[in-house]
Amino acid sequence: MPELPEVETVVRGLQGCVAGKTISEIEYCAPHLRKLNLRGFAGKVAGRIIDSIDRIGKNIFINLDDGAVFLVHLRMTGQLLYCCQQVPEDNHNHLKMNFVGNGEALLFRDVRKFGHFIHIPAKKKSAYIESMGLGEDALKIEADSFVEVLKSKKRMIKPLLLDQSVVAGLGNIYVDEILHRSKVHPQKISSGIASRKLREMYDHMQRILRFSIENMGTTFDSFSGVNSEPGRNQNYLLAYNNAGKLCSLCGKRKIKRIVVAQRGTFICTNCQRP
Ligand SMILES: [Zn+2]
Incomplete structure (x- = not known):
């Protein structure tokens, strides 16, 4: 399972490639991840800019310019991959976020499917993070x-x-x-x-x-x-x-x-x- 150094490696990678990018769409989101999210979240993030990426423990926060955040936890086998939008079919790709302009995308791949990728609206963010009870x-x-x-x-x-x-x-x-x-x-x-x-x-x-x-x-x-x-x-x-x-x-x-x-x-x- 990815621990702090692995998650920090992902965060630094994301800072280099997705910070400042505008989301064009969530092209797909697997049912098990849709269940974790509020209905209609994909529509709310189209056009939003990724402001910054940070981390507490093993939790990744992809902060958007409207104050909302994507909370990602890789759990056992989750991976965040930066790639071009034309990726080969792969049953383990569960969420794909496309960006405006450069034909590139962020993929959430997860063989064991224990990982999380959750959109949290701005007004729920601080209460949600507090409820995680992290040291x-x-x-x-x-x-x-x-x-x-x-x-x-x-x-x-x-x-x-x-x-x-x-x-x-x-x-x-x-x-x-x-x-x-x-x-x-x-x-x-x-x-x-x-x-x-x-x-x-x-x-x-x-x-x-x-x-x-x-x-x-x-x-x-x-x-x-x-x-x-x-x-x-x-x-x-x-x-x-x-x-x-x-x-x-x-x-x-x-x-x-x-x-x-x-x-x-x-x-x-x-x-x-x-
Ligand atoms: Zn010894």
Whole structure:
């Protein structure tokens, strides 16, 4: 599933190719996405200009010049692709937004169909975003707030970091990487972790996320940027998906796969002690 660095890669791609473009039409929108939208939304967006694109956690906001917004969540396999309007037939293309003038389009492709693409009118926008209950974005949160929010909970650190209402943007891959690099066992109770250690974890989180963004994210199967280019960060992961490989931090034990809170989890049993 795309996490913060992958979503940020898409946002940066969109900023480069669709910001400032005028929407000519929503050429099609699959029934499962139509259900998420208010009736007649397609008519309301024709002629609107895309003002800006931003992100909170894994949620993409495509802001229009009338104050409305498209909220996009890629979930498991969603992709936003910038392409020409004459695209080959593909059952996985669920929404197509055409632009005025240059014969180009934005496609929402999603094999598993868990993704969202929702038009939210200006007057409903702030209430809608508030109802999402997101915590601070993992890239923007300050160190003090990060330490404070984790210290204030008595929960296992891995599921806590995965909880989007606590910190927004992390998923299974980056949580495993952050905990491994910080040498913290994923089942440790957050309130019992020293503040100094949580601060270290914050620094690792910032470095790991930024490094992955530089590498255009992690691609294991379907993730790509808006021009279909895969990420390269999978080549630099030290824990996630590395079971059986020698831990590169201690060089003593092999990375092991365990299950924490029903999630496959990769740890070094030497570096990360319960
Ligand atoms: Zn180790």
